[in-house]
Amino acid sequence: MDKNSLAYWQDKAATLSIEGRAFIDGAYRDAQSGRTFDCVSPIDGKLLAKVADSGAADVDAAVAAARRAFDARVWSGLNPRKRKSVLLRWAKLMREHRDELSLLETLDAGKPIADTTSVDVPGAAYCVEWYAEAIDKVGGEVVPSDHHLVGLVTREPIGVVAAVVPWNFPLLMAAWKFGPALAAGNSVVLKPSEKSPLTAIRVAQLALDAGIPAGVFNVVPGGGEPGKLLALHADVDCLAFTGSTNVGKLIMQYAGQSNLKRVWLELGGKSPNIVLPDCPDLDRAANAAAGAIFYNMGEMCTAGSRLLVHRDIKDAFLERLAVAARGYTPGNPLDPQTSMGAIVDQVQLDRVLGYIEAGRAEAKLLLGGSRVKQESGGFYIEPTVFDVKPDAKIAREEIFGPVLSVITFDTVEEAVRIANDSDYGLAAAVWTGNLTTAHEVARSLRAGTVWVNCYDEGGDMNFPFGGYKQSGNGRDKSLHALEKYTELKSTLVRLR
The missing domain is CATH 3.40.309.10 (Aldehyde Dehydrogenase; Chain A, domain 2)
Known part of the structure; x- marks a missing residue:
């Protein structure tokens, strides 16, 4: 059947297997409450899947898995070239599953299949590839200090990164967060929009298949509750958000009410x-x-x-x-x-x-x-x-x-x-x-x-991508994005 025909994609849609569970610590799981929400296609208003509606217990489990993985250094402790090779395998799997991921994106978000196959999915894979290639090429500094000292400035992963992403480019915007966050050595808890969660859920399994260790990449679908819980969570070190300015303001408040986690916001525009x-x-x-x-x-x-x-x-x-x-x-x-x-x-x-x-x-x-x-x-x-x-x-x-x-x-x-x-x-x-x-x-x-x-x-x-004023802070894309997911450390060694 001609791939450039409506019939081809309708036939693939009719046989598509859709996963709707959360992905926590390397496995798909129902919400502990048993709750689900309807994932409806904007193409025809029909039900696509029942998706896990994650709550406090699920968010806690995902963050705990991410923390265990980070503390055990199963990802952050890998040599840079090893992390690079795993991320490149993940990107390769995304490309190999391009039609499946594109179809999920189109059914879920209403985006034209011509766009998801040429922009969204290839763009997400390219993002992961780009940051993978940067891992073993970005170093630190030797400071011109007093001669009796050796001064080093290094960047270290910040820890557990929560990524709360929008529905307009579900996989691509997620990749702009998890690409640099994982490249830097962090563990990630991804909260996709309840309007378009399906590709995030699917790529989590591909991440595991590529060799990203269990607990390093987790996905908690749901409504507004998981995002708020992640912003308030005391064991999340950084939260990267793309969405509305009003919600971005709330996230900053939640960070202030909890542990002063780093908050990076890419918000609205009227360009x-x-x-x-x-x-x-x-x-x-x-x-x-x-x-x-x-x-x-x-x-x-x-x-x-x-x-x-x-x-x-x-x-x-x-x-x-x-x-x-x-x-x-x-x-x-x-x-x-x-x-x-x-x-x-x-x-x-x-x-x-x-x-x-x-x-x-x-x-x-x-x-x-x-x-x-x-x-x-x-x-x-x-x-x-x-x-x-x-x-x-x-x-x-x-x-x-x-x-x-x-x-x-x-x-x-x-x-x-x-x-x-x-x-x-x-x-x-x-x-x-x-x-x-x-x-x-x-x-x-x-x-x-x-x-x-x-x-x-x-x-x-x-x-770099980001805005002035109430369009947010920080930048996605480019090497500058790595700065968001790392801590700067100064190390001074006295020689004599």
Whole structure:
């Protein structure tokens, strides 16, 4: 059967085996309470699996297993090249199971199969490979101290790392946490979102198969309770979180109420995409602007949800944008031809539709605005574009859906002011044919990533990823991410 056909993936889905139990200390386990929650596919609203709803006993068991493994040095005590070889085997297994993992991701999160097979799963494997390759290449320092001393600065694993990850890129965002955390020698307790837990549960077995010792990598699915319990847990040394700003603030409070564990947060965004009148290629900019908000159904923290267009080119640009948006017609995510899938669940669907209604009251609807494909039983929204003022609700609050706010400006200074007038500072972009303008605007934008004449480029692991202001702290990706999961130690040896 043709792998590029809907029938191929539907046939694989019909025979797919789905594991829904927690993974603790090297084995799958039901929640000790016996509780489960329904894992429903946004494609058609049908039940995929009953998944273990982890509670306090399960979190305690996972953290205890992680601590035992760390204290026994079954992972952190391995020679760097040994850890490297195990992680490389794990990444290889992810690639060998690409179709299975991609299918789980698509069924669970509504993401197009064309994306999960080309971006999500290969990206997660690449992340693990990248950090594996870094293990035996990152060293410490010899300090230029007084001659009677030898001064060393080394990095050591921090201990037990909890990773609480989102539902929009379930496996990829998890890999951005567990890749560097494991490479540094830590033990990990992963809490996937209850909206999309299936790939995290599956890769745990692959980790064990690759040779990661029992207890080093654990997965505790569940609702909000496991995440809160991990944040409050006195035996968790570090918590890395990607999700909403409101929950991130709570996690910081929980850390303060417990053991002052390190907390690293990658939070929300309302990213500006600025198109200046000297933009060198309006067609490319329009295609990129559409992708910036409609790719992954707009469920992206870096989504270019605020499109700032100079008045002189606004009409011409919006004509091109409307054409580009038509390339994101919602369809069955199992069809390799589909470029826009389903909203993750009913709750998020209602949230996005609520923002669209708010937009109808305060802005001009230019495109879309409706739920579609209701006969499928799934959760689909068509690409939606509003012409808004900068202070409109839909132009200020993160929607996490395919809803674009177009804002008009007259000067570069005005565009930068509007762009920076936000609680967030995750990403931004500027389109210009002037090199000086490009650099000056990039310097002025308060964001962790700035793209010039492109959007969402740079998929390799060399670029740090994170934000300013209420978009969080710390950075995922790059060698800088290793800093989050290590402690600095100064060692001074007196010679005489």
